[in-house]
Amino acid sequence: MYVIKKKKQWSEKVFTCWIDAPWVARSASPGQFLVTINSCKGERIPMTIVDVDGDSIELLFQVVGKSTLELSKMSEGDSLYAVVGPLGNPSVLQKFDGPAVFVAGGIGVGPIYPIAKKAKEMGNKVISIMGSRSESLLVMTDQMREISDELLISTDDGSCGRKGFVTDLLREVLERNEKPSHIWAIGPAIMMKFVALTAKPFNVPLTVSLNPIMVDATGMCGVCRVYVNGENKLACVDGPEFDGYAVDYDGFMGRLTQYQEKEAVALKHYMELEG
Known part of the structure; x- marks a missing residue:
């Protein structure tokens, strides 16, 4: 169960959700993303992993269609059907000479x-x-x-x-x-x-x-x-x-x-x- 632990609304269409996803949280690196599925018949939504806190991951999203609108209407304590990730390649970072x-x-x-x-x-x-x-x-x-x-x-x-x-x-x-x-x-x-x-x-x-x-x-x-x-x-x-x-x-x-x-x-x- 991928429970929504916290939720914040930044503006009319922009939201943050903290979701309980231990396996993703333990493996995620900057630059990677994941896929969320709201329900058993829902579509796959690619989202970036903004931050990690213990077993929870932070997602930032904007309502642009049916699935993101559906997600925006979910409340703390509700659960997503699936969270798949981390996906993609991590950012390649190093100590640079300049900014x-x-x-x-x-x-x-x-x-x-x-x-x-x-x-x-x-x-x-x-x-x-x-x-x-x-x-x-x-x-x-x-x-x-x-x-x-x-x-x-x-x-x-x-x-x-x-x-x-x-x-x-x-x-x-x-x-x-x-x-x-x-x-x-x-x-x-x-x-x-x-x-x-x-x-x-x-x-x-x-x-x-x-x-x-x-x-x-x-x-x-x-x-x-x-x-x-x-x-x-x-x-x-x-x-x-x-x-x-x-x-x-x-x-x-x-x-x-x-x-x-x-x-x-x-x-x-x-x-x-x-x-």
């Missing part, structure tokens, strides 16, 4: 947090950049501030931090005398694309984490394929992290919209049944 920069867009802060936290524990200088459309959509700022030597924030409307985009702040960091040694970027595909375009002239290695549509998440179905350096890769077993300069972002974004119509039908049907 490690972590760029998070929206709920991309969830998967980037454990990577930045581990980098800090290894003795790195951590510069974190967070961005969202407005202050009301920023989540986990306190957690990121705790593990960062410097936290920079941007919002599209200027309601918190700098008015603008994470790429504006990233460019300023890259132009400093103290050159970063590595960049991680996680968030919407379009954000990661423009982070790559911004960082490439500075010749700083960039790692991105991709979360495409997945079905089995173990390499059998091929649904999560992405093009990296012109080759087919499976995000679930070859990733989820890839060289940020080698990803075909336009192809990736096109595949993300492949099932939007069917997802909308499923969500509408669920909402009608729920009244």
Whole structure:
């Protein structure tokens, strides 16, 4: 039984859940993900492991369809049908000569947090950049501030931090005398694309984490394929992290919209049944 131990609502559509999953908690490493299934007839939802506390794992998710809406309606004490993981490859971290920069867009802060936290524990200088459309959509700022030597924030409307985009702040960091040694970027595909375009002239290695549509998440179905350096890769077993300069972002974004119509039908049907 994968019991929801704690639950927090950050905004209208963003939630955190702590779930009792001892085997996953004992094996998980930063950068990995898992699959949750709400009920015996539910779909498999890939989610990043944000943090671990004893036998519990922390998940951060946004309501985007039927299954995430269903999960958001579950309460503390309810149980998920299954939790499968950890899956994917852990982040490759080391003690860098220069700062490690972590760029998070929206709920991309969830998967980037454990990577930045581990980098800090290894003795790195951590510069974190967070961005969202407005202050009301920023989540986990306190957690990121705790593990960062410097936290920079941007919002599209200027309601918190700098008015603008994470790429504006990233460019300023890259132009400093103290050159970063590595960049991680996680968030919407379009954000990661423009982070790559911004960082490439500075010749700083960039790692991105991709979360495409997945079905089995173990390499059998091929649904999560992405093009990296012109080759087919499976995000679930070859990733989820890839060289940020080698990803075909336009192809990736096109595949993300492949099932939007069917997802909308499923969500509408669920909402009608729920009244």
